[in-house]
Amino acid sequence: MLSTRAEEVLAPEKHLHELTQRITWLEQQNFAKPLVHIVDREADSVAHLRQWQAEGRQWLVRVKAGSTASHAGQSRALSQIAREMTYRKTRKVDYKGKPAIQWVGETAVVLTRQAQPFTKDRADRKTLRKSGEPLPARLVVSRILGADGHLLAEWYLLSNLEQEVADERLALWYYWRWRIESYFKLLKGGGHQLENWQQESGEAVFKRLLIASQACAVSWRLMRAKGEFAEQTRDFLVRLSGRQMKRSQPVTASALLAGLYMLLAMCETLEQYTPQELAGFAKEAIGWVASRRL
Numbered sequence: 663m664l665s666t667r668a669e670e671v672l673a674p675e676k677h678l679h680e681l682t683q684r685i686t687w688l689e690q691q692n693f694a695k696p697l698v699h700i701v702d703r704e705a706d707s708v709a710h711l712r713q714w715q716a717e718g719r720q721w722l723v724r725v726k727a728g729s730t731a732s733h734a735g736q737s738r739a740l741s742q743i744a745r746e747m748t749y750r751k752t753r754k755v756d757y758k759g760k761p762a763i764q765w766v767g768e769t770a771v772v773l774t775r776q777a778q779p780f781t782k783d784r785a786d787r788k789t790l791r792k793s794g795e796p797l798p799a800r801l802v803v804s805r806i807l808g809a810d811g812h813l814l815a816e817w818y819l820l821s822n823l824e825q826e827v828a829d830e831r832l833a834l835w836y837y838w839r840w841r842i843e844s845y846f847k848l849l850k851g852g853g854h855q856l857e858n859w860q861q862e863s864g865e866a867v868f869k870r871l872l873i874a875s876q877a878c879a880v881s882w883r884l885m886r887a888k889g890e891f892a893e894q895t896r897d898f899l900v901r902l903s904g905r906q907m908k909r910s911q912p913v914t915a916s917a918l919l920a921g922l923y924m925l926l927a928m929c930e931t932l933e934q935y936t937p938q939e940l941a942g943f944a945k946e947a948i949g950w951v952a953s954r955r956l
Contacts (some may be wrong), residue, residue, distance in 0.1 A: 685690050685719060698722055699821065700839045705784060709777035715822055722821040722832055729803065729818070731771035740818045741754045743769065744803045752830040757806050757814050758911075764837065768829035773797040775818075804833035848878045848915060865942045878902075881918040899925060 685699055696776045706725040714721050727741040749766035755764045776791040799820045806815040849856040854874045861867045896913050899921030
């Protein structure tokens with residue numbers, strides 16, 4: 663595994679074990695500001711949360727709705743606890759390109775459940791469970807509602823941060839973290855297929871990643887540009903992409919990215935060939951296809 667934390671290639675680790683090592687390395691850098699480690703739902707591991715707590719780390723973790731915690735003296739699913747919470751409107755947000763409202767609620771919980779180490783053998787799971795110290799935490803539930811009041815998204819967040827950091831700020835931090843997923847989507851499956859790259863050195867991957875990131879940034883800027891010409895540009899790029907779009911979502915970042923690639927390829931082609939030559943190529947190719955059909 664390539665990492666900026668070491669010159670040599672590191673041995674592969676389980677994801678959360680590797681994340682713990684990365685957190686430790688980051689804390690050792692002695693940044694001017696205290697760090698808050700914001701992690702997606704894969705970090706819903708009470709064993710790791712207890713470890714990070716014991717090491718003095720500050721964390722904000724998205725967890726599963728079905729995870730349990732002790733609240734008002736009873737151990738219940740977070741989704742059940744959330745139904746009894748009070749929510750307040752906090753801010754306007756953007757959800758998949760459309761305006762929405764974020765509502766936030768908070769309550770105190772205690773994590774008392776046993777840790778369950780990963781194993782492929784289900785029979786071993788009960789025997790490997792390990793109890794730990796009760797872990798107080800703040801449960802922050804963030805709900806994204808559409809203009810019609812329909813629930814668009816709901817996030818269950820646990821944090822050990824003190825009350826000086828307001829719950830709405832914690833919800834905003836995770837909202838920003840979630841927006842990164844759109845970037846990952848473009849890199850992995852929406853446009854660049856990052857996981858299929860075949861560069862063998864860290865430097866080569868880094869160079870390609872810089873170019874891909876710039877292309878993603880251009881796509882997002884086009885998505886949010888205002889004005890008639892911007893709308894025409896988006897329509898043109900979607901048409902170049904060859905994507906079949908939904909009426910409810912006529913433009914996506916991945917379609918713009920694909921169209922942008924075609925546009926740049928066209929511009930480069932026009933620098934090397936005249937329109938007459940291109941028309942000749944097209945006529946020859948179409949004629950060849952027609953003859954093959956006959």
